[in-house]
Amino acid sequence: MDFLANFWSNVTLGFGVAVTPFHLLLCFVGVFLGTLIGVLPGIGPMTGVALLIPLTFGLKPNAAIILMAGIYYGAMYGGSTTSILVNTPGESSSVVTCLDGYEMAKKGRAGQALAAAAIGSFIAGTFATLMLMLFGPWVAGIALNFGPPEFFSLMVAGLTVVTSLAGRSLVKALFATLFGLAIATMGIDNQSGVPRFVFNNPELMDGLEFLVVAIGLFALCEVFVNVADLKGAVMERLNIKGSLWMSREDWKRFWPSCIRGTLAGFFVGGIAGAGAAVASFVSYGLEKKSSKHRDELGHGAIEGVTGPESANNAAAGGSLIHLLCLGIPGSGTTAIMLGALLMIGLQPGPLLFIQQPDFVWGLIASMYIGNAMLLVLNLPLVGMWVKLLDIPLYLLMLFIIMFSFLGVYTVNNSVQDLFLMVGFGVIGYLMKRLDIPAAPVILGIVLGKLMEEKMRQSLVISDGSMMIFISRPISLFLLLLAVVAITNPYWKQIGHGVRRLFGGAPAA
Amino acid sequence: MKENREERIASIVLIIFSAVYLTSAFFIPMPALKQQLGPGAFPITVGFAMLILGCIYAWQQFRGGPPPKETEEEIEKRAAIIGAEEKIEKKTDLKTMGFILGLMLLYAFFFEILGYAITTFLIFMMGVFYLDRRHLVRDGVIAVISSFVLYYIFTLLLRVQLPAGPLKFLEY
Numbered sequence: 001m002d003f004l005a006n007f008w009s010n011v012t013l014g015f016g017v018a019v020t021p022f023h024l025l026l027c028f029v030g031v032f033l034g035t036l037i038g039v040l041p042g043i044g045p046m047t048g049v050a051l052l053i054p055l056t057f058g059l060k061p062n063a064a065i066i067l068m069a070g071i072y073y074g075a076m077y078g079g080s081t082t083s084i085l086v087n088t089p090g091e092s093s094s095v096v097t098c099l100d101g102y103e104m105a106k107k108g109r110a111g112q113a114l115a116a117a118a119i120g121s122f123i124a125g126t127f128a129t130l131m132l133m134l135f136g137p138w139v140a141g142i143a144l145n146f147g148p149p150e151f152f153s154l155m156v157a158g159l160t161v162v163t164s165l166a167g168r169s170l171v172k173a174l175f176a177t178l179f180g181l182a183i184a185t186m187g188i189d190n191q192s193g194v195p196r197f198v199f200n201n202p203e204l205m206d207g208l209e210f211l212v213v214a215i216g217l218f219a220l221c222e223v224f225v226n227v228a229d230l231k232g233a234v235m236e237r238l239n240i241k242g243s244l245w246m247s248r249e250d251w252k253r254f255w256p257s258c259i260r261g262t263l264a265g266f267f268v269g270g271i272a273g274a275g276a277a278v279a280s281f282v283s284y285g286l287e288k289k290s291s292k293h294r295d296e297l298g299h300g301a302i303e304g305v306t307g308p309e310s311a312n313n314a315a316a317g318g319s320l321i322h323l324l325c326l327g328i329p330g331s332g333t334t335a336i337m338l339g340a341l342l343m344i345g346l347q348p349g350p351l352l353f354i355q356q357p358d359f360v361w362g363l364i365a366s367m368y369i370g371n372a373m374l375l376v377l378n379l380p381l382v383g384m385w386v387k388l389l390d391i392p393l394y395l396l397m398l399f400i401i402m403f404s405f406l407g408v409y410t411v412n413n414s415v416q417d418l419f420l421m422v423g424f425g426v427i428g429y430l431m432k433r434l435d436i437p438a439a440p441v442i443l444g445i446v447l448g449k450l451m452e453e454k455m456r457q458s459l460v461i462s463d464g465s466m467m468i469f470i471s472r473p474i475s476l477f478l479l480l481l482a483v484v485a486i487t488n489p490y491w492k493q494i495g496h497g498v499r500r501l502f503g504g505a506p507a508a
Numbered sequence: 509m510k511e512n513r514e515e516r517i518a519s520i521v522l523i524i525f526s527a528v529y530l531t532s533a534f535f536i537p538m539p540a541l542k543q544q545l546g547p548g549a550f551p552i553t554v555g556f557a558m559l560i561l562g563c564i565y566a567w568q569q570f571r572g573g574p575p576p577k578e579t580e581e582e583i584e585k586r587a588a589i590i591g592a593e594e595k596i597e598k599k600t601d602l603k604t605m606g607f608i609l610g611l612m613l614l615y616a617f618f619f620e621i622l623g624y625a626i627t628t629f630l631i632f633m634m635g636v637f638y639l640d641r642r643h644l645v646r647d648g649v650i651a652v653i654s655s656f657v658l659y660y661i662f663t664l665l666l667r668v669q670l671p672a673g674p675l676k677f678l679e680y
Contacts, residue, residue, distance in 0.1 A: 058666050171565050175522065178558045182529055185554065189547035192539035196547060197532065220612070227604045394639040395650065397608075398632055402654055405615055406624070410668050418616035426609065434518050452550040459545050 017362030030070020038078020045075035045333045047218040053340045054407035066366040080117040093276035093312040096284045100304025117309040118378045124262040124310035125371040128317025139325040140353035148457035153478035155451045158328040160482040172436040180444020210339040216424025217438045219404045224429040257303035265311030270318025275331035283311035332439030339446045519566035530555030623673020628655035
C-alpha cells in the first residue's frame with residue numbers, strides 16, 4: 001500500500017511539473033527538433049543531441065532535461081522514416097529496419113510500414129517509461145547504499161561493457177575509452193589543486209569542455225566524411241502510396257512482434273546496459289526464429305519493421321534507467337546527455353533520484369507526453385518530414401558547421417574552443433578512417449572525473465589498500481562483470497548466436 | 509595493403525601519444541598535503557594502459573603470419589550487429605576536404621573579430637560558391653536568415669551571448 005501511495009504521489013508530482021504550458025511547449029519543440037534531426041541524413045541522435053545542447057543553456061534544469069529528452073526520443077523515431085523510404089538508416093539502430101521496411105515501401109506499403117514503426121515505438125516507449133517508474137526508485141534505493149568502491153567498480157563495469165560492444169576491434173575501442181579518460185584528467189585536479197596537462201594555458205584550467213570534443217568528434221567529423229558526396233548528390237526516395245492504416249491482418253501480425261520486440265529491447269537496454277542498436281538486432285533475430293511468417297522476413301514482412309523498431313525504443317527508454325538511477329550512461333547518446341546534465345550542474349545518480357523527485361518525475365512524465373506527441377507528429381505529418389530529404393547535402397553540411405560553431409562558442413565564449421573543436425573534427429575523421437569508435441571517448445570524458453574521485457575516496461577509506469575493491473561483494477561482482485566483458489568471448493558468443501539467427505541476411 | 513599501412517602509422521602515433529602522456533603524468537607535482545593517492549596516480553594508470561594497448565595494436569598490425577581468424581564477411585556482420593559506425597570506403601576528395609578545413613579555420617579566426625552574423629554570412633556564401641553555385645539567390649536568402657536573423661533570435665530571444673563585432677552599434 002505504501003508503495004502504491006508513493007508511486008501515485010510521484011506520478012502526480014511528475015505530471016504537475018511536466019504539464020505547464022512552457023514545459024509542454026519545450027517537450028513539443030524537443031520532439032519536433034529531434035524528429036527533424038533523426039530524419040536528416042547523416043545526423044544521428046548523438047550528433048543531434050550534442051548540437052542542440054546549447055539551446056538548453058538559458059533554461060532551468062527541469063526545462064533543460066525535458067527539452068533534451070524530447071530531442072532524444074524524437075531522434076530515435078525519426079531514424080526509421082529514412083530507413084523505410086530511402087533505405088539509408090539515419091542511425092545505427094535503424095539499420096535492420098531497412099531490411100523489411102524498404103521492401104515494404106517498394107511494394108507500395110510504405111504507409112503501413114511507417115505506421116507499424118511509429119505505433120510499435122510508441123508502445124515500447126510507453127512500456128519502458130512505465131518500467132522506469134516502477135523499478136527506478138528500487139534501483140536507486142539499492143545504489144544509494146553504494147560507497148565509493150562500489151561506484152568505482154560500477155563505472156569500470158559500465159565502461160567496459162559499453163566499450164566491448166562499441167566497435168569491430170576491442171583494442172581500438174578500449175584505447176578510445178582510455179583516450180577519453182586521459183582527456184578528462186586535463187585541468188586543475190579538484191582534490192589537490194594541482195594543474196595537470198594545462199600547458200600553461202589559462203583556458204585549459206577547467207579542463208577540456210566535453211561539448212568541444214563531442215561536437216568535434218561527431219558533427220564536424222560528419223562534415224568531413226560527407227565531403228566526398230558534397231557536389232550534387234541527390235537522394236532517391238520512394239513515395240508513400242496508399243493508406244497509412246494497417247489492415248486487420250497487419251494488426252494481427254503486429255501485436256506478437258511488437259511485444260517480443262519491446263521485451264527484448266527492454267532487456268537489452270535496461271538490464272544488460274547495451275544500446276538501442278544491439279536491441280534492434282537481437283529483436284530481428286528473435287523474429288527470424290519465432291515469427292509465424294519468418295520466411296517472409298527480408299521480403300517486406302511487417303514483423304521485420306515492428307520488432308526492431310519496438311526494440312530500439314524500449315532500449316532507449318531502458319538505458320535512461322541506468323542514466324537516472326545509477327548515473328552511468330549505457331550508450332553514446334545517453335553519455336552526451338550525462339555530459340549536458342553535468343554542465344547544468346546536476347549529477348545524475350541515486351542521490352539525485354531521491355533528493356530531487358520533481359526533476360526526475362517531471363522528466364518521466366514528460367517522456368509519456370513526448371511519446372504521445374511523437375505519434376501525432378509522425379503519422380499524419382510524415383509527408384512533411386520526407387520533404388526534408390530534399391535538402392541538398394552541401395547546405396546541410398554548412399548548417400552543421402554553423403551550428404557547431406554557434407554551440408561551442410556559447411559554452412565559454414572562447415575562440416580557442418572553436419579551434420580545439422576543429423582539431424577534434426580532424427581527429428574524429430582520422431578515427432573513423434581507422435575504424436576507431438568515437439562514442440567510448442565521450443563515455444570516458446564524461447565519467448573520467450567522477451571515476452578518479454571515487455577511486456581516490458575508496459583508497460582513503462581503505463588506507464591505501466587496493467583490496468577494498470575486491471573485498472566488498474558488490475564491488476567484486478561488478479569488477480568480475482568487467483573482466484567477463486573484456487576477456488571472455490561472452491558477448492561474442494551472444495553476437496555469434498545473433499549472427500546465426502540472422503542467417504544470410506545482408507548486414508547494413 | 510594501403511589500408512594496413514595507414515593502420516601501422518596510426519599504431520605508432522598512438523604509442524608515441526601514450527608515451528608522451530605517460531611521461532608528463534610522471535611530472536605532475538605532488539601537492540604539499542600528503543594524500544593517499546596523489547594527483548598523478550590516475551593519469552599514470554591511464555597512460556600505462558594506453559601504452560600497453562597501443563603496443564598490442566601495433567603488434568596486431570605488424571605481425572606477419574596467419575590472417576585473423578574471422579573472415580572479412582563475419583567481421584562485417586558482427587560490426588552491423590553491434591552497431592559499429594560504417595566504415596568510410598569512398599574515395600576521399602582531398603581538395604574539397606582541405607577547402608572545408610580551411611573554411612572552418614577561417615570561421616574560427618574571424619568569429620570574434622567580425623562578429624557572428626557577418627562571419628557566418630561570409631563563410632556560408634564562400635561554401636556555397638565553392639560547392640554548388642546553381643541556386644545563388646535561394647542560398648543567399650538562407651545565408652542571411654541563418655546569420656543575421658539567427659543572431660537576433662539567439663541574443664534577444666534566448667539571451668545567449670554571441671559576438672557582435674562591428675555591428676555592435678545596431679544593438680538595442
